[in-house]
Structures are given as structure tokens and as C-alpha cells.
Amino acid sequence: MNDVAARPAQSWKVTLPCTRAEAEALDGDIALFVAMDQPPVLMTSEAGADDDAWRLDAYFEGEPDPAAVQLLRDLIPSAAATEPQIEKLPDEDWVTLSQQGLEPVTAGRFHVRNRAADPEEAGHVNFLIEAGRAFGTGQHETTAGCLIMLDRMRRIGMRFGNVADIGTGTGLLAFAALHLWPRAYATASDIDPVAVAISRENAMTNGMPVGHGIGQVALYTAAGVDHPAIEQRAPYDLLIANILAGPLIELAPSLCALIEDGGTLLLAGLLREQADEVLAAYRAQGMRLAERADRGDWPTLRLRKRPRIGWKRPQRIDRSARGEAPGFGTL
Numbered sequence: 001m002n003d004v005a006a007r008p009a010q011s012w013k014v015t016l017p018c019t020r021a022e023a024e025a026l027d028g029d030i031a032l033f034v035a036m037d038q039p040p041v042l043m044t045s046e047a048g049a050d051d052d053a054w055r056l057d058a059y060f061e062g063e064p065d066p067a068a069v070q071l072l073r074d075l076i077p078s079a080a081a082t083e084p085q086i087e088k089l090p091d092e093d094w095v096t097l098s099q100q101g102l103e104p105v106t107a108g109r110f111h112v113r114n115r116a117a118d119p120e121e122a123g124h125v126n127f128l129i130e131a132g133r134a135f136g137t138g139q140h141e142t143t144a145g146c147l148i149m150l151d152r153m154r155r156i157g158m159r160f161g162n163v164a165d166i167g168t169g170t171g172l173l174a175f176a177a178l179h180l181w182p183r184a185y186a187t188a189s190d191i192d193p194v195a196v197a198i199s200r201e202n203a204m205t206n207g208m209p210v211g212h213g214i215g216q217v218a219l220y221t222a223a224g225v226d227h228p229a230i231e232q233r234a235p236y237d238l239l240i241a242n243i244l245a246g247p248l249i250e251l252a253p254s255l256c257a258l259i260e261d262g263g264t265l266l267l268a269g270l271l272r273e274q275a276d277e278v279l280a281a282y283r284a285q286g287m288r289l290a291e292r293a294d295r296g297d298w299p300t301l302r303l304r305k306r307p308r309i310g311w312k313r314p315q316r317i318d319r320s321a322r323g324e325a326p327g328f329g330t331l
């Protein structure tokens with residue numbers, strides 16, 4: 001997936017041609033690099049008119065280890081015979097890159113700017129998400145699609161008290177949900193520890209309290225929902241997951257298990273042609289499609305968990321009033 005706003009701070013770049021399918025699969029492969037001392041930041045982008053003309057740029061801090069370059073090559077079978085292009089980047093490139101092409105985005109009631117120098121937009125909820133090494137600065141259709149859907153859900157009167165954002169990237173969607181439902185608990189997680197660190201910084205920049213209580217966002221590093229605190233904080237009445245079709249299908253049983261009966265699931269990161277397959281995986285878990293909105297090639301899906309017969313909407317428990325709020329594990 002292409003995140004035009006990412007600004008890696010690394011000084012070496014390894015470039016390989018790839019296909020669109022390989023580019024999309026790469027997002028889920030980031031875990032392969034997490035064990036490295038200095039994992040690269042992977043960015044993919046379209047490189048031509050042909051649907052299969054894509055490009056992978058991997059940014060390394062310091063000269064890349066040959067084993068890491070080989071790992072990249074193994075991930076891109078279509079470029080098996082191509083020598084990767086390896087170049088050292090002057091630091092000033094990043095300064096330039098960080099200051100160009102990052103136009104503020106308005107999505108629903110939200111206005112997201114990536115440079116502090118840009119003005120806020122009156123009448124909107126303003127966020128400052130500086131371009132960094134995490135996905136989710138607002139420009140991508142999936143992020144904007146989720147922001148618009150969240151806004152719509154609030155406008156039609158939906159209410160939530162316990163929200164999870166799995167694959168949070170910069171944290172933006174969790175922050176937006178807390179703005180819309182300020183009395184909610186919010187849990188945000190990402191498989192990438194760098195993204196979690198960046199979402200913590202973004203929370204501070206945007207005045208979003210980090211913590212375990214009402215109106216606060218608790219941040220965790222986790223693959224999917226594989227973290228004891230994420231399970232303890234369930235069931236969620238709203239779960240958001242903007243990841244990619246492959247991981248979304250794989251995660252369907254574990255994500256749906258943490259959604260309360262009658263609860264809502266917002267999915268993005270899938271392409272139009274992947275929607276049927278993703279929906280089938282979630283229908284098999286008792287979810288039904290309530291709304292779909294496409295932005296370009298990228299659908300946003302709102303699903304609802306079928307309530308059991310005789311189900312009644314639960315009374316919300318105010319855990320903080322019971323003195324339990326800080327008990328959800330470490331931040």
C-alpha cells in the first residue's frame with residue numbers, strides 16, 4: 001500500500017521493481033524484519049501506467065546488511081533476476097521530502113494536516129499528524145474512508161463506549177473515534193512497535209490522553225489482537241481494522257470474537273476485487289454487511305455482529321467508577 005506521506009529518517013535506500021500484488025502482500029511481511037536491530041521502513045508506490053509496474057523502496061538506517069537485502073529479494077519473486085538499486089541518501093533529502101506534497105486532507109468533520117505550519121480549518125476537528133515512519137496521515141483512501149464512515153456513524157446517532165483500532169499506524173482513527181465518542185475507552189494497537197511509538201507521540205501532539213480510562217487511548221504492540229490487555233478490554237462495541245485483505249481474512253475469527261453482540265466492525269485496506277472474499281470470511285463469523293462506501297479502488301465496510309436471540313443491549317459498566325480503569329496491563 002502506498003503511503004505518500006511517510007517520511008523515513010533512514011539514510012540508505014534499496015529499490016526493487018515489484019508487482020501490485022507483491023506490494024500489497026508486503027505490508028503483512030513487516031514482521032519478518034522486526035527482529036532486526038534496524039528494521040527497514042518499506043514503502044511501495046506505483047511506478048508506471050501498467051497495473052503491475054510497482055516499486056518497493058526500503059529505507060535503512062546505515063548501510064543495509066546483505067542478509068536484509070536478500071530477505072527483500074526473497075519477498076519479491078518477480079524481481080529475482082533484477083539487481084536491487086542501492087543508494088546512500090543525503091540527509092537534506094528527507095527535509096525536502098517532508099515538506100513537499102503533503103496537502104492537508106478534509107474527511108468528514110476531520111481536517112488532517114501534516115505540517116505544523118499549515119493553518120487549522122475552522123469548523124472542523126483538526127489533527128496534526130506529522131509525516132513519520134507510520135501509515136495514516138490521512139491522504140490514503142482507506143484512512144480517509146474510515147474517517148468519513150466514523151463521522152457518518154456519529155451523525156446517524158450511533159454511540160460507542162469501548163473502541164478498538166487494530167493496525168492503528170499513526171493512531172489517527174483511534175483519536176478520531178475518541179473525538180466522536182469522548183466517553184469511550186479506546187484501545188489502539190499495531191504489529192509495528194515503531195508505529196506504536198509514533199502514535200504515542202501523535203497522541204501528545206493532539207492532546208489525546210494516553211491511559212486506560214474513559215476518554216483515553218491505551219496503546220499496545222501486538223499482532224492482531226494477540227495481547228492479554230486487548231482481550232481483557234473486550235468486548236468492544238466498535239472495532240476498526242484498516243490493515244490489508246490477507247491479514248484481515250486471517251484475523252477474522254480473532255477480531256470477531258472480541259466484538260460484543262450487536263457490535264460494529266469497520267474494515268478497510270482491501271481492494272474492490274477483494275471485498276467478496278473478505279466479506280465471506282466475516283460472514284462466517286456471524287457478521288453482516290450494514291454499509292459499504294468505496295473511495296477509488298478501496299472500499300470501507302461497516303459490519304454488524306448478529307445479536308443472539310433474546311439479546312438485549314448491555315448496560316455500560318463505568319469501570320473507572322469501580323476503580324478498575326488502570327488494571328489493563330502496561331502501556
Ligand SMILES: C[S@@+](CC[C@H](N)C(=O)[O-])C[C@H]1O[C@@H](n2cnc3c(N)ncnc32)[C@H](O)[C@@H]1O
Nearest residue numbers: 135136143167168169190191192223224242243
Ligand atoms: C494500512 S495501515 C493503517 C493505519 C491506520 N489505521 C490508518 O487507517 O491510516 C495498516 C497498519 O496495520 C499494521 N498491521 C499490519 N499487519 C498487522 C497485524 N497482523 N496486526 C496488527 N497490525 C498490523 C501495519 O503496521 C500498519 O500500521
